[in-house]
Amino acid sequence: MSKLFHTVYLLIIFSACLTPLNNANSCRSYCGNITIDYPFALQHGCGHPGFRDLLFCINDVLMLHISSGSYKVLNIDYAYQALTLHDPHISTCDTIVLGNKGNGFALEPWRAPYMNPAPDNVFMLIGCSPRSPLFQGFPGKHLPCRNVSGMSCEEYYGCPAWDGLGHNKWAREEFFGSGPPECCAVPYETIKGINLTKLECEGYSSAYSVAPLRVDGPSEWSYGIRVRYSLQGNDEFCGACEATGGTCGYGEDAIRQVCMCGKVNSSSNCDSVGFSSGTRPMAMKVSAVAGLLTYMLLWITINQI
Ligand SMILES: *[C@@H]1O[C@H](CO)[C@@H](O)[C@H](O)[C@H]1NC(C)=O
Ligand SMILES: *[C@@H]1O[C@H](CO)[C@@H](O)[C@H](O)[C@H]1NC(C)=O
Ligand SMILES: *[C@@H]1O[C@H](CO)[C@@H](O)[C@H](O)[C@H]1NC(C)=O
Ligand SMILES: *[C@@H]1O[C@H](CO)[C@@H](O)[C@H](O)[C@H]1NC(C)=O
DSSP, X not given: OHHHHHHHHHHHHHHXXXXXXXXXXXXXXXXXXXXXXXXXXXXXXXXXXXXXXXEXXXXXXXXXXXXXXXXXXXXXXXXXXXXXXXXTTOBOSSOOOOSSOSOOBOOOGGGTTTEEEOTTXXXXXXXXXXXXXXXXXXXXXXXXXXXXXXXXXHHHTTSGGGGGGTOOHHHHHTHHHHOSOSEEEEOHHHHSSBOHHHHTOSEEEEEEOOTTOOOOXXXXXXXXXXXXXXXXXXXXXXXXXXXXXXXXXXXXXXXXXXXXXXXXXXXSOGGGSOGGGOXXXXXXHHHHHHHHHHHHHHHHHHHHO
């Protein structure tokens, strides 16, 4: 009799401890060697709704798709909340790509609260028409062109890419007499949308400085687009969801956040889902400990009889 008790109780306790946690973040995934985690996701319904339909994994290459085009994602920095993007038609220190081939950077308006190019990312617009909106509405010699985080066109002109372009220093310095500058550096905030067609520019370069590193010349700059993302507030919903063993996602309306608790979805967190679902790690630990205590009590009682 007592032996049967032992066996049955041990079996119950072990099965409770060993039950796989079927909600052990089913949304986390990988693309190549990049981890895709909240607020991003590759599956619909996973992650934060502000980043839905954004990332795609194609042959182990992570791609980001927004209204201005597709970019390769080189890195996701979750601690600093930044993404590093690459556009094959971006001009660098070695090559200048003209012919309005580049994507630039423009977002769907609803995404703007969630992600934007970093303030220390410089966009250098190349070969813009004198009729460009860039040069309109700025009285006197007040152009929007300026240094961004110590990166400027002045320095960029020193790159080998400019050598074969017949770049004319005098035209640049006297641009109000002889046309606009060949390159105009701006931070994203002043233009809000780098659309080469709309700005009537031939090409662009983009570079960022990884603070606090100060690099010497334009040959040392990191070329690419550095984007900061934000969750608008401290995202208490997902914090509470994950703290109770859930995985964060969003509902069919693509607005409402959803906490996925195993087989059940909750509109708050997994503590509000009935104990009976039995998939929560905390609930399992509690029942395992309770089981063990009951077992010990019974064992002592039986042995005393
Ligand atoms: C990922 O792989 C690429 C080459 O395949 C490498 O350049 C990069 O440093 C790797 N990134 C990480 C975070 O390991
Ligand atoms: C829970 O929500 C996710 C994401 O929207 C969805 O894919 C899944 O089907 C939902 N599950 C249930 C049981 O409603
Ligand atoms: C860029 O500007 C052109 C011309 O104004 C417009 O037709 C196009 O839709 C814009 N592209 C994006 C991605 O906003
Ligand atoms: C931009 O920075 C360079 C070097 O840091 C400096 O020589 C130049 O005067 C600055 N230009 C403007 C417009 O601030």
